[in-house]
Amino acid sequence: MAIERVLPLYTGNMARIMSGIQPTGNLHIGNYLGALVNWVKMQEQFECFYCVVDLHALTRRPAAEVLRQAVREVAIGILASGVDPERATLFVQSQVPQHSELAWVLTCMTPLGDLHRMTQFKDKSTQQPENINTGLFSYPILQTADIVLYRADRVPVGEDQEQHLELARETVRRFNGIYGDTFPEPQVVKSVAPRVLGLDGEKKMSKSLNNEIGLFESADETMQKLRGAKTDPARLRKTDPGNPEVCNIFRYHKFFTGAEQRAEIDAGCRSAALGCVDCKKLLSANLEVVKGPIRERATLLREQPKRLDEILDAGAARARAEAEATMQIVRDRVGLRQTKR
Numbered sequence: 638m639a640i641e642r643v644l645p646l647y648t649g650n651m652a653r654i655m656s657g658i659q660p661t662g663n664l665h666i667g668n669y670l671g672a673l674v675n676w677v678k679m680q681e682q683f684e685c686f687y688c689v690v691d692l693h694a695l696t697r698r699p700a701a702e703v704l705r706q707a708v709r710e711v712a713i714g715i716l717a718s719g720v721d722p723e724r725a726t727l728f729v730q731s732q733v734p735q736h737s738e739l740a741w742v743l744t745c746m747t748p749l750g751d752l753h754r755m756t757q758f759k760d761k762s763t764q765q766p767e768n769i770n771t772g773l774f775s776y777p778i779l780q781t782a783d784i785v786l787y788r789a790d791r792v793p794v795g796e797d798q799e800q801h802l803e804l805a806r807e808t809v810r811r812f813n814g815i816y817g818d819t820f821p822e823p824q825v826v827k828s829v830a831p832r833v834l835g836l837d838g839e840k841k842m843s844k845s846l847n848n849e850i851g852l853f854e855s856a857d858e859t860m861q862k863l864r865g866a867k868t869d870p871a872r873l874r875k876t877d878p879g880n881p882e883v884c885n886i887f888r889y890h891k892f893f894t895g896a897e898q899r900a901e902i903d904a905g906c907r908s909a910a911l912g913c914v915d916c917k918k919l920l921s922a923n924l925e926v927v928k929g930p931i932r933e934r935a936t937l938l939r940e941q942p943k944r945l946d947e948i949l950d951a952g953a954a955r956a957r958a959e960a961e962a963t964m965q966i967v968r969d970r971v972g973l974r975q976t977k978r
């Protein structure tokens with residue numbers, strides 16, 4: 638077999654990271670804590686491939702213009718959060734056709750039963766009963782292709798994606814078993830905040846549930862939303878002592894407020910010296926320390942659409958070179974003809 642013939646195969650010692658994010662609505666602090674913070678941190682230590690998964694988004698059948706815009710906005714959010722396109726490879730999935738190509742090959746070696754077990758498919762089928770398409774069902778196979786195309790060994794994802802990662806590992810073992818060692822088994826990297834709740838304090842933060850704190854929101858907009866947000870349900874009056882452990886607002890403080898101030902808030906809540914509105918104002922201010930600079934960088938990027946195009950096209954070119962190297966091995970192993978490109 639002709640692995641040696643196919644250069645440039647990755648031979649570095651640096652672990653390879655691959656992760657994807659859906660182009661949906663506006664980014665919120667759940668995306669930021671669950672994915673983007675990790676992405677930014679990891680680019681310093683590892684070789685990273687970050688992908689805006691527009692092919693996955695097609696399972697929701699968005700209007701073309703809505704999808705086009707969402708892809709740009711998510712890319713802007715990723716860059717504004719601090720992903721450096723010189724260090725990490727940032728690209729849009731559909732610009733690397735090898736994702737679809739490998740997904741088909743893997744589809745042909747995935748038992749139906751494995752996909753039937755996926756809880757996300759069941760969830761999504763309930764969420765969009767009018768559009769239970771085959772893409773929704775085979776979604777995790779495309780996700781596996783995303784990962785193994787770059788022979789990534791680590792994948793940062795939230796806990797809702799762990800089942801998909803397990804399927805990816807199984808697929809890798811199956812492929813390697815049949816065709817010889819080809820792909821490494823990707824490991825899950827847990828995120829700082831695997832599950833950030835929305836302002837309702839009940840469900841995972843999500844644009845579609847309308848319970849999100851947007852990453853690009855102004856401080857005023859955020860404070861407006863925080864005013865209506867649930868706190869300790871037992872704390873009815875300002876003079877009632879509260880319990881931070883059951884308060885969703887305090888949970889956000891854990892991510893955005895330093896230890897010292899957090900201890901003060903904790904004590905103030907328990908003694909009723911600090912009211913919920915003031916506690917929310919502190920949170921809003923601390924959120925703004927993170928969101929403010931991101932919002933400003935995003936505004937600058939929106940004013941330079943050409944520059945964004947260049948970044949994404951350059952990222953796609955790098956990703957394609959890597960993906961094509963992998964596909965040449967895969968075609969060789971499964972018996973497909975190569976095409977000179």
Ligand code: TRP
Nearest residue numbers: 655656657658659690780783792
């Ligand atoms: N399915 C992931 C999600 O909904 C997004 C995703 C697509 C992904 N391809 C990926 C995540 C590859 C990690 C690696 O969050």
